[in-house]
Amino acid sequence: MIQFLEKIDIEALINAVNETLYMTSISFVFSIFIGLFIGVLLYLTSSDGLYSNKIINKIMDMIINVLRAIPFAILIIILFDLATLLTGSMLGATAALPALIIAASPVYARMCVIAFIEVDKGTIEASKSMGASNFEIIFKVLIPEASVALVSSASVLAISLISYTAIAGVIGSGGLGNYAYLYGFSRGNNAVLYTSTFLIVVIVFVVQFVSDYVIKKIDKR
Amino acid sequence: MIEFKNVYKTFKGKNDIHALNGVSLKIDDGLIYGVIGYSGAGKSTLVRIINQLENCSSGEVLIDGIDQSNLSGKQLRESRQKIGMIFQHFNLMWSRTVFENIEFPLEIAKVKKSERIKIVNELIAMVGLNGREFSYPSELSGGQKQRIGIARALANNPKILLCDEATSALDPETTDSILQLLQSINQKMNITIVMITHQMEVVQKICHKIAVMSDGKVVEVNTVKELFENPKHDVTKRFTQNLDGNVKIEQIKKELKDIYPFGQLLKLTFTGNTSSRPILAETIRQCKLDVSIVNSNITHSIEGPIGAMYVNMANGDATSYQQFIDMLKNEGVSVEIL
Ligand SMILES: Nc1ncnc2c1ncn2[C@@H]1O[C@H](COP(=O)(O)OP(=O)(O)OP(=O)(O)O)[C@@H](O)[C@H]1O
Ligand SMILES: [Mg+2]
Secondary structure (H helix, E strand, C coil), X not given: CHHHHHCCCHHHHHHHHHHHHHHHHHHXXXXXXXXXXXXXXXXXXXXXXXXXXXXXXXXXXXXXXXXXXXXXXXXXXXXXXXXXXXXXXXXXXXXXXXXXXXXXXXXXHHHHHHHHHCCCHHXXXXXXXXXXXXXXXXXXXXXXHCHHHHHHHHHHHHHHHHXXXXXXXXXXXXXXXXXXXHHHHCCXXXXXXXXXXXXXXXXXXXXXXXXXXXXXXXXXX | CEEEEXXXXXXXXXXCEEEEEEEEEEECCCCEEEEEECCCCCHHHHHHHHXXXXXXXXXXXXXXXXXXXXXXXXHHHHHHHCEEEEECCCCCCCCCCHHHXXXXXXXXXXXXXXXXXXXXXXXXXXXXXXXXXXXXXXXXXXXXXXXXXXXXXXXXXXXXEEEECCCCCCCHHHHHHHHHHHHHHHHHXXXXXXXXXXXXXXXXXXCCEEEEEECCEEEEEECHHHHHHCCCCHHHHHHHCCCCCCCCHHHHHHXXXXXXXXXXXXXXXXXXXXXXXXXXHHHHHHHCCEEEEEEEEEEEECCEEEEEEEEEEECCCHHHHHHHHHHHHHCCCEEEEC
């Protein structure tokens, strides 16, 4: 056991964990907001939405489908190039953020639309009949009534993001994926490889646990 | 006053559906106004045009003389705050407590928090949900949910309350209690109530006036009593005789005859102007006939007992049968020999 631990550079490991948490949480927050925003727009412009608009709906739909069709490993290479051009630097956790957000936002937007479609049409209609404006309907009815599905989708998204950061890490953006690949796999150091994997699994479990807890709290259906 | 002027509504689609075909109707203030018709007759469409959840294809809908279809977005939202609506499936928000559900329309109307708390508490007491303020709708029964729906609809002190099949998802007893609540609201707050239903029992109990709809048209408008005494349209007859819309009256007669081959089968129609004495029991006692009740559907309306009853009399001769019929007629019961 001691021997096993000796092979691990604790400081580097902690640093890797921090980087993973940093990448995941920043990209999570951004993709939740961007995804929710796009999701609301998609829902509103859909054929029986509050601001039905075929053209805008189709265009957004297409962009989302294209972004979702590009595998993350390829998307991040393309965007790394872009980031290098823009900032001159190539590596580091921050460099991975644009790719993570661009990959995750469309996914969450889709999940939001599904959540909104499941909101009872009658409830929306009732709030209309009480004189609610579209703005009030979105923020006081649609989102709260979809909250359970929105939270459970958010946890799926967070978990996807954790695995995306690992892929980003292999390409060179730091974090546990990077640590596992560079110090574990490349140097044949199994202790590092398994410890990193174990920590990623732990993070995923924590996310799942938190989400289950929140859902249990808010689900009054 | 709510006034429909030659209203048409067509739902465009592969096959256009003409939901309303020229409806003209006046609903006076303070009434409980029933709209009855079979499924697809256009009742929901009619009521949804009142608060513009649906707009009409042509014609006008006026509330106190104001055409609802010409209102701006803001004017329409303000107008809607004065028109409460309750629904068959309650349409409450599961994410809000009873209290918060009732508070919602007050938030929409930008009422101050302290005022909101006061109004909601009054409403909760009025619909009899004390102690359940902080429950969630999922923890309540159907009748209780409809009470939240009613309280919510009344929060902004509306002039009109629209009820679309408000009791159709409830059992008969709960239906009665909800109807009583609506009746007392009508009396206390002087609210015009428009009640849509396909169940005659529901409208006949509390409505002052009833419009009968068929195929997107209003085919007959009258008081409950007049509709029972003098149904003119076929649909009205089917409703007042309380038979399923698809069954022919002749068919029913034949079936009863098969079951009761002996004696004489009668249909007694009570139209509300009978006294409160036990007329039937007294008459049977005096005539000494064997009278069996075959089928009965009598309810109490605001004008007294109303409905039809099928009885079979046996063990008598033609004179005693006639005597029985005459006595009932004298009491204001209309008698039909089948
Ligand atoms: N949004 C809609 N789009 C297309 N057709 C519709 C729509 N709403 C109603 N209809 C059609 O209009 C007609 C009248 O419908 P409506 O809902 O007013 O009937 P109803 O009398 O309320 O019936 P029910 O007792 O079943 O509720 C029906 O043929 C129905 O299919
Ligand atoms: Mg209907």
